[in-house]
Amino acid sequence: MKAKRGREVLTGEHFWQGDYACAEGAIAAGCRFFAGYPITPATEIAETMARRLPEVGGVYVQMEDELGSMAAVIGASYAGLKAMTATSGPGFSLMQENIGLAAMTETPCVVVDIMRGGPSTGQPTKPGQQDVMQAKWGSHGDYEIIALTPSSVQEMFDLTVEAFNLSEIYRVPVFVMADEVVAHMWERVTIPSQDKIQIATREKPKASPGEYAPFQPNKNLVPPMANFGEGYHFYATGLTHDETGHPQTSSAEAQQKLVHRLCDKIRKNAGKIIRVQKTLLDDADVAVVAYGITSRAALSAVRDARREGINAGLLRLITLWPFPETHVSELAKQADAILVPEMNYGQLVREVERAAKATEVTLLSKLGEDPHKPTEILDAIRRTHR
Amino acid sequence: MSEELVHPLEGFLRKEMIPHIWCEGCGNGIILNSYVRALDELDLNLDKVVTVSGIGCIGRLSGYTNTDSFHTTHGRAIAFATGVKLANPELKVVVISGDGDLFAIGGNHFIHAARRNVDLQVICANNFNYGMTGGQYGPTTPREAWTTTTPYGNIEHPFNLVHLAAASGAVYVARWTTIHVRRLKEAIKKALQKDGFSFIEVVTPCPEIFGRYNKMRTGLDMMNWFRRVSEIRNHSDPAKAEITPERIVLGEFVDEEKPTYGQLLRNMISKVQEKQ
């Protein structure tokens, strides 16, 4: 297509809702394939992609359901395009089997889950953070994924770009887990010029077609990836397989080797993947561990607490999975108490408890309404401090 | 054997995977044979062919063909193939899967891909049951057939697959059995050269399981049954072509032209880009 191309990166200042920023982040990262199904509150991502992808020569296809959407995303990625889908809880559940296929076949792809109240149909227009465990454990079997949680519209752009980069580097599905508030609120977004945006693309094989083994890892435990149509005639399957891709359904050794590598490529590289933001933590007695929109209220509460003389601090999780356990366990050695506000009935708090060991961890749960108010978190900080 | 015998189609097979897992007399091997024979006679660039299969005995086929191949989750082969074809329209994407994979769990993806007229070639190995899991009934199991989950006889009406495909919008619909090897190969060649959603139903024996449960103990018995009851009627009405124990209507049912999803998509993208 030699026609004049639409702008791929909308450099400049904008006033957008989170979903728009997410879609623009994807396009800026090089995403040229979106397969999805409308679902509140992620529909705006699909609508933006339907409008913008043809402008940049990309493909938007609205599949008949979320199962087909995830399958099409894997197909497009294997055919060489950066591919994504966007959904919410009920669609996320439908996608899980093929998320497992993506993990097993080491398919680079991005799945955005705009979290709403669940379970089941739940409260489609109300925020939640009820899918955070599902991002890690949603599909059957042992596998590792990467999940990022934006807490602002700017991060909806930035972290979507990062999600694509991580998915290409580690050949793994990467999730952008945003609550409905971050997805639907309107804020300023600054988009830099295209040359300032770092993009990563999957490593291509150096081996010739005769020698290429599609799942032979490099030193980072990630196999270089050939695309369909490049002459490699390779085979990929969801069955347990060896480096050549051929099924090994009876070998215990093959199962161990593959499962270990699929998990280790994330676990052993966790130090390079994990990002957190620390505020006022150096001398904190009460630490708040929060993510998403909750972290914005928590920041306000922590500052107010400091004004009252309480040594409070905030550990904001940008990466949810792999879970930043080292950061939490270090924090637990120094703080007397850890507070975890979440818009669910206790999910990530379990990971915090696990990493914090003996240090007291308290859940501050909020369901069904607006996000936590700073005063609610401040009250909890005061109570914990006493 | 004193000298090394090399089958003429050896280059189309993944040597490390042969012999395949299919039972003696199973028609899946004949479908594989017809498929690679069609690829050979068309002299297609094998680098640009992608073979996609789902779950089931026939699902192992992609593992035996020396092309870029992918073995998907159950029922999702067509959705996966849609992603591949739309992402790279230069690729020839062939889906070869079973009656359960394409029409039970995968039914929704089949009808929508046909409706959209995505340029895919879909070959269905219809052996009337779920063979891989030991012979349960599926959407094409004949009435009163014995399967492990219909121990009192199947009470469900089966699909008429060619009717379903035609009604969903496929531009090429044909049905052959594994004994009609030449016509099957010609149909595959025609489908590969035709733009749009092509569907070929291949009625195939499952001797170890479906056949054995239903008084056709060997592949030969089932193939003789095909030979006895097949009627070739090209261009007949697919709605009247249900398979019964007394009659299997074969031939081409639909052969028409319609813009494909890919063509319409690319036209739309060109128009949008011109306005930028």
Added chain:
Amino acid sequence: MSVRLWRKPLDADKIQVPRGEVHIIADRCKGCRLCIEFCPKDVLEESDELNKRGVHPPKVKSDATCILCGFCEAICPDFAIYTTEKPREEGG
């Protein structure tokens, strides 16, 4: 239903029926007998040998006249049989 030819085709003596040679990759055979049963010239029969699978692969009968129709090659599910053209002798 047999066809009664009411005249001999004018180029009947120019038609040469091809002669084929059958090659059997014995260890691939699974003994389905499709080639034996469906050969139009009844060229094949079950051999007495056993291959690696404990199956009797087919063998070409001593008085066989394979006409290179290629059906066995096309119907074999296991890529265990194929035919090549026998070089034509003069006046054959």
